Amino acid sequence: MTDNFGRVLTGTHFMLGNHAVVEGALAAGCNFFAGYPITPANEISEHMAARMPLVGGKFLQSEDELCSIFSVTGASLAGAKAMTATASAGFNYMQEGIGYAVAAEIPCVIVDVQRCRGENYATQADVMQMRWGASGDYETIVLAPLSVQELFDHTIKAFNLAEKYRIPVIVMSETTIALMREKLVIPEPEAMEIINRKKPDVPPEEFLPFKAGPDGVPPLPDFGEGYRILHSLNPHDERGSIHWDPDVFDSMYKRIIGKTNHHRDEIIETEAFFLDEAEIVLIAYGSECRPALDAVQHARAKGIKAGLLRLITVWPVPEKEIRAVAEQASAILAVEMNIGKYAGEIERVSAGLCKVVRVIKNQGLIHTSNELCAAIERMVS
Amino acid sequence: MLKTSPLRRYLREGSLPHFFCPGCGAAQIMNFFLRAADEIDLDFDKLVAIGGVGCTARIPVYLNAEALHGIHGRTLPWTTGIKLHNPDLKVVIFAGDGDAAAIGGNHFIQAARRNLDVTMIVVNNLNFAMTGGQVAPTTLQELTTTTTPYGNREMPFDLCQLAITAGATFVSRWNTYRSRRAINAIKKALQHKGFAMVEIVSQCPINFGRRALGTGDPSKGVQWIEERSVTVEKAGKLPEEELSRKFVLGNFIEKHKPVFKGSSVYEVEGE
Numbered sequence: 001m002t003d004n005f006g007r008v009l010t011g012t013h014f015m016l017g018n019h020a021v022v023e024g025a026l027a028a029g030c031n032f033f034a035g036y037p038i039t040p041a042n043e044i045s046e047h048m049a050a051r052m053p054l055v056g057g058k059f060l061q062s063e064d065e066l067c068s069i070f071s072v073t074g075a076s077l078a079g080a081k082a083m084t085a086t087a088s089a090g091f092n093y094m095q096e097g098i099g100y101a102v103a104a105e106i107p108c109v110i111v112d113v114q115r116c117r118g119e120n121y122a123t124q125a126d127v128m129q130m131r132w133g134a135s136g137d138y139e140t141i142v143l144a145p146l147s148v149q150e151l152f153d154h155t156i157k158a159f160n161l162a163e164k165y166r167i168p169v170i171v172m173s174e175t176t177i178a179l180m181r182e183k184l185v186i187p188e189p190e191a192m193e194i195i196n197r198k199k200p201d202v203p204p205e206e207f208l209p210f211k212a213g214p215d216g217v218p219p220l221p222d223f224g225e226g227y228r229i230l231h232s233l234n235p236h237d238e239r240g241s242i243h244w245d246p247d248v249f250d251s252m253y254k255r256i257i258g259k260t261n262h263h264r265d266e267i268i269e270t271e272a273f274f275l276d277e278a279e280i281v282l283i284a285y286g287s288e289c290r291p292a293l294d295a296v297q298h299a300r301a302k303g304i305k306a307g308l309l310r311l312i313t314v315w316p317v318p319e320k321e322i323r324a325v326a327e328q329a330s331a332i333l334a335v336e337m338n339i340g341k342y343a344g345e346i347e348r349v350s351a352g353l354c355k356v357v358r359v360i361k362n363q364g365l366i367h368t369s370n371e372l373c374a375a376i377e378r379m380v381s
Numbered sequence: 382m383l384k385t386s387p388l389r390r391y392l393r394e395g396s397l398p399h400f401f402c403p404g405c406g407a408a409q410i411m412n413f414f415l416r417a418a419d420e421i422d423l424d425f426d427k428l429v430a431i432g433g434v435g436c437t438a439r440i441p442v443y444l445n446a447e448a449l450h451g452i453h454g455r456t457l458p459w460t461t462g463i464k465l466h467n468p469d470l471k472v473v474i475f476a477g478d479g480d481a482a483a484i485g486g487n488h489f490i491q492a493a494r495r496n497l498d499v500t501m502i503v504v505n506n507l508n509f510a511m512t513g514g515q516v517a518p519t520t521l522q523e524l525t526t527t528t529t530p531y532g533n534r535e536m537p538f539d540l541c542q543l544a545i546t547a548g549a550t551f552v553s554r555w556n557t558y559r560s561r562r563a564i565n566a567i568k569k570a571l572q573h574k575g576f577a578m579v580e581i582v583s584q585c586p587i588n589f590g591r592r593a594l595g596t597g598d599p600s601k602g603v604q605w606i607e608e609r610s611v612t613v614e615k616a617g618k619l620p621e622e623e624l625s626r627k628f629v630l631g632n633f634i635e636k637h638k639p640v641f642k643g644s645s646v647y648e649v650e651g652e
Contacts, residue, residue: 032466053647058465061644063491067458074462077449078429078470082462100452223447223463224470226426230393230442233451241395242442242450 007055008189017148017178018043018085021111021171022051023186024155025083029194030109031057032075032082034068036090040120040175041113044085065090069097073106077231079222081159081196085111088126089118091133098168099134102256104231105210105218107162107197109155113173121364122175124286125338130170131315137253139260141165141267142315144172144286148182154312160195161267165259166217172314174337176287176366204228210252211238216259260316269312270321274300278307280379281325282359283346284335285311287366292335294369299376306376314342319349326350331379335359337366388415391425393445400439404599406557406583407477407504411440413560413581414473414502417567428471429463431456433485435477435511436585437504454484457492460499465643468498473571478505478519482538486518489540493547493576495641500570501578503540506585507593514588521626524593544578545634551577553632557584558607566632575640582606582628 008027015023021044025033033052035045045061052059058075062068068084075082086094091112101108112130116123130142141161145154151173158169198219200207209229212218221227234242235249260267274296275281284292289310299306309325311318322345326332332354334343340360347356359375361367392415401408418425428446432438434453441448447470449459456474463472481489481503492499508526509515515528516535523532544552551573555563563581570577584590584602591597594605606628613631616624 032462034462049645053643053645058643059645060461060465062458062461063487066455067461067488067491070452070455070458071462071465074449074459075466076462077447078463078466080462080466082466096452097455103451222467223429224427224467228393228425228446228448230448230450232442232448239395241393 008186010186010188013184013186014181015148015184016043017151017173017180017182018113019047020148020152020184021085021155021173022047023184024152025109025159026051026055027152027186027189027192028156028159029081029196030083030159032072032080033057034060034062034071034084035086036062036065036068038087038090040115040178041085041087041090041111044111065093066096069094069110070100072108073097073101073104076106076108077223081163083109083111085113087113087115091126091129095129095134099136099138100233101168102134102138102140103136103233105166105220105256106168106231107166107220108168109158109162109171110168111155111171111173113175113178115175116364119364120175122287122366123337123362123364124174124288125341127172127314127338128341130172137257139257140170140315141167141260141313142170142172144312144314145177146287146289147177148180148184151177152184152186156192156194160193163195163197164217165263166197166220167259172286174287200227208238209240210236212255216255216262264316267313268316268318268321270318271310271312273308273310275307275309275325277305278328279305279330280333280376281307281309281329282333282335282372282376283309283311283322283325285314285342288335288337291367291369291372295372295376298369298373304376304380317345317349322346322349323353326353329354331355331357333357333359333375333379335367335372338362388412388419391415391418391445392443396443399443401436402587404584404586404602405436406506406581406585407437407440409557409560410437410502410504410563410581410583411443413564414440414567417564417571421568421571423471423571427469428473431459431472431474433476433480435479435509436506437475437477438480440475454480454488456480457485457488457497457499461492461497461641464498464641468642471571472499474499474501476501476503477510478503478507478517478540479509482518482540490543490547493544493549496548496550496575496638498574498640499576500573501576502567502570503578503580504583505540505580506583506589508585508589510585510588514592526589526592540580541578541633544576548576549578550575550634550636550638552634553578554580554582554628554630556582556606556610556628556630558603558610559630562630569632569635573635575638582610
């Protein structure tokens with residue numbers, strides 16, 4: 001075991017999901033965290049408060065979630081790798097800051113440990129809010145881990161994507177995994193890929209702060225490096241000047257949305273289980289993939305050709321992967337822990353190709369594998 | 382030939398003309414700030430100028446500095462993140478009374494409590510000007526605005542008293558008529574380490590003047606404010622009832638306390 005003063009605690013641990021988020025963030029180089037107390041995300045703040053000062057970073061217990069997200073965007077522009085964490089009710093307040101981070105292209109990571117409205121039971125009810133919760137147009141990146149290990153891994157991945165594309169990235173956590181203890185293996189620092197934002201390679205007088213190369217991502221200097229950039233929510237041209245012009249506005253958001261849309265193949269990750277010749281395919285994300293995989297294995301043991309497509313990236317929608325499943329299967333079961341929200345996306349992508357059945361549970365409880373097994377069996381009986 | 386003001390070099394190239402109405406106090410206060418900055422040789426490479434949303438919030442857009450703009454009321458959270466990560470940056474906030482006292486009110490109290498190291502210039506024009514002249518938490522009682530057509534029935538905020546009570550370490554209030562006092566207060570605030578607020582009561586001829594005062598004449602707006610202004614030295618002799626309709630001017634407080642470095646800081650003894 002490494003001592004508790006190190007940034008990367010290489011080794012094998014038995015760790016709480018919320019703590020794994022913190023260790024992942026620190027491994028990614030996070031040096032600013034702000035959070036407001038809220039269950040079931042408190043262990044993230046508490047662990048950050050203990051760990052961050054030991055590795056030279058800053059911890060803020062904010063007065064509200066607006067302060068969390070805006071202090072994160074401020075710190076990020078000052079050069080920090082910054083993160084905040086909250087739970088559903090607090091995630092509401094952060095939408096304003098997420099919208100700002102999208103428009104001003106500020107890298108940051110937001111962890112939402114989803115909980116039922118007014119209670120701390122399990123849910124995936126924020127899935128749509130994560131996509132378009134803020135006003136204005138944008139496409140975001142949302143990752144859905146399913147284990148303590150993945151809470152660690154995906155927090156690093158979220159920082160990498162945020163830094164690479166200058167966008168806010170959301171880690172979709174859930175009560176189920178956040179408050180679970182599991183084995184966590186933290187690799188050596190050299191074994192982890194860490195991406196940091198692109199910096200300008202020209203002096204301030206030649207620099208156009210919102211002009212991007214072919215990847216659509218403009219380099220981002222830190223405050224105080226002499227570039228004197230205006231970071232506004234208002235529509236701005238390549239110089240950063242506030243400028244209202246229908247074409248400027250249109251091209252600004254084409255580029256901002258293009259950062260996600262033109263890199264779908266690099267961003268999107270899915271995992272396929274037993275998809276060979278599968279006729280009934282479950283599509284799930286987050287902790288629901290755990291009982292879903294169990295159910296598929298049970299069904300296979302019974303001779304039913306079932307499979308699972310796991311969405312690691314929930315937004316942008318893995319359309320190619322979902323469509324491939326729809327072309328192959330006779331039916332898709334859209335498994336979700338809410339009233340049935342992402343199912344609409346699956347139905348859209350597989351329209352006319354195969355039948356989509358919604359398998360939903362909105363009781364503050366994860367599906368059991370028996371329930372999902374029964375859902376599969378109903379399709380063949 | 383027209384002579385260019387030497388202060389022009391502090392403005393972002395191509396950012397003029399500004400969008401302020403003729404006679405607006407916010408434009409005047411931008412000038413106060415530039416004079417103060419010039420007199421103390423403020424390093425604009427290390428300056429982050431922040432505005433939220435509103436007329437005053439536009440000031441940073443014109444300054445040749447790092448700038449944040451476009452979200453109403455979140456100027457202090459931005460500052461908190463910036464200053465915790467890089468304490469060497471100088472952050473100056475330009476906030477209207479709506480930004481500071483209404484939507485950003487809680488941030489204002491908390492940042493003052495923490496003694497966050499920031500200079501906050503509050504342009505108090507007594508109404509929500511950019512949106513058309515609605516009542517603000519700073520509007521005096523009985524005044525007519527677009528949302529108080531029968532006279533304001535709310536009690537106004539005293540932002541300076543609020544800041545002092547919350548823990549600010551430099552607090553000052555002047556008006557646009559007393560320009561030299563205002564500039565000097567801004568200079569002191571810029572040189573202060575800790576939460577420094579300068580409130581400047583300011584005329585808004587178009588949206589406040591025309592509706593609340595019955596005149597869009599900027600000089601009459603300035604005069605109306607000055608007639609209701611009293612220095613803190615003289616204010617002590619006035620009855621409370623009369624004081625509630627006055628703007629008390631002065632440098633109220635200047636003291637030194639440790640500045641905010643984070644909620645959880647690990648310091649080894651002896652280091």
